Amino acid sequence: MELSDEQRAAVEHIGPALVVAGAGSGKTRTLTAKVAHLIERGYVPERILAITFTNKAADEMKRRLTDLTGLGMERFPWVRTYHSACFRILKEHCRLLGYEPPLQIYSDYQQQKLIKDIMIRFDMDRKKFYAVRSAISSAKNSGDPEGYIDAHPRIGPFRLFDIYQAYEVELKSRNAVDFDNILLKARDLLRDHEAVRTDYRAYFSYILVDEYQDTNNLQAELTRLLLGNGNLFCVGDDWQAIYGFRGSNVDHFLGFQRSYENASIFRLEQNYRSADEIVKPANWLIKYNRDRMDKSCFSAHKGGAVEVHEFFSDEEEAGWVADKIAMLNRSGIPYDQMAVLYRTKFCSLPFEQAMRFSGLPYKMLGDKGFFERKEILDINCYLTAAVFPKDDAAFERILNTPKRGIGPKMVEKINAWRAPDSGLSGAAARAVSGKILSGKVHKELSDLLGLLKDIEPMAPDAAIREVMDRTGYADYLKQQARTEDEFTARMENIEQLMYAAARFETVLDYLEEAALIREDKEDGQDREAGVNLATIHASKGLEFHVVFVVGCDENLLPHWKSRDSESEVQEERRLMYVAMTRAEKFLFLTTADFRKGQFSPVSRFVTEVAESLEQGPRQND
């Protein structure tokens, strides 16, 4: 593999190191080369822990490693996300923390349901749901829930401590962990059980972490707990830290040398992606941030351009962007090499409309994850209910999906039959054997319970097929779908699910994997080429020939909620930086005076960028 001198120096260094890698500097390439290099030097691949930000990135890295080393994918069992690696560790030793295997992962759906139940118990306004969920999550990801709760004791008149505790007690009694608990409990395990810690420390010969700038407190602590010999290699770019809102803490990156004495710092400053005309104004912009490492990014590519355009309304802005895209496409740039990036999801609407109006193909990146789609959620709830009889959320969902004439009142009635320590499905079983229900409901319920019993020991793909056949799920989808296309798409999703599930031997194995994969979308091969519409967050790590950063209004980017805090404004500026550096050749920054019924001046970031454009050699039209 060809490497620059800077990349090579980082790859060949052994011992604690931080690689400060600018946008487009070949970060992933360096990381992969590093693992390959270690293997060449005799490190055992199975004992290398390489943490990636997403499952997709983990798969991509394994694929590259396979190409590079000739070893099979299975030789890299510890190329994983933090969540995936921690669950593996936690599962192994969960008895030490008082769990009874199998340990269940509560994904968003179950977590939501549980929090809502608890809020009803506390008689809280359901509008506070987001506040409750995010408080619980922040408390955990801070690494010190008690400390967090002391600092944020109340949600309205309610004590966060009481809600938090009620939620944790429920989770524990169901042998379940939510996503944040995967990290929190793994931390507790490694911190409090020396023997376990010593084992893992001895086992891992090298730890590598990608996107280290977006590490949260818990993840930083876990890294330290797992590190035995000081062989730590972290890669990232503090200028691109954009997940502070969900607990990421860039201080771990900035303070790396303080945390790891005698750590070496490597800088990758050459941008191989963007033209210098784009790199320069992006550098200029980021200089307005106070908290950042110094780095002088440059590019050897010339011939790019940055333009700023101001419009009266968002419709006008969107119309212009669509026209420009059509024009650029006529000049030979393929649609999928162009992207429209915006700060918040709702901004996409006028752009979608303009694209449709002009008949241009487009696709939305970071759309609903595969596992959050209704049909996938339904099927997975069937499997979950079969394997985890105590999972009320899953059972309640399938109880009346497809419609069986069992509504909320009937659920109440069934619930009255609940025995201590049994779930809703247990209550249903008692109601059936007690023969207290009307003919139709009795039959429907006993059929459902029979189905769950039958699929429990099956292979996952066979279980899915069985659910489809015996519930008439396809008919239900057909009747629900508004268009024929929607029906076909949903059925194709289920086909794909069956295909993916066939890789696993048991339903339990399959569910564990499915729960850990949240963000993976359908894979791109069968998607038609089109202009990419995405939030800036969703565009991280991607690159396009042409980029439009739209909605550069002072109330939108920076987001109005962030304006009062210096550190949040800095994060917004990094967001702008990420957006700009997605572009290879042409970058358009656009703004509208009037959007969604409100007036807003031009973003301060545009003003900052414009300063550098005036100094540069190139005039904008």
Place this chain on the structure above:
DNA sequence: GCTTTCATGCGAACC
């Protein structure tokens, strides 16, 4: 008459 289903409007930050 009670329960479920259907129809409609409203709002959703980033994951």
Place this chain on the structure above:
DNA sequence: GCATGAAAGC
């Protein structure tokens, strides 16, 4: 996707 109220079904 959720809340609401009207229509349909047991």
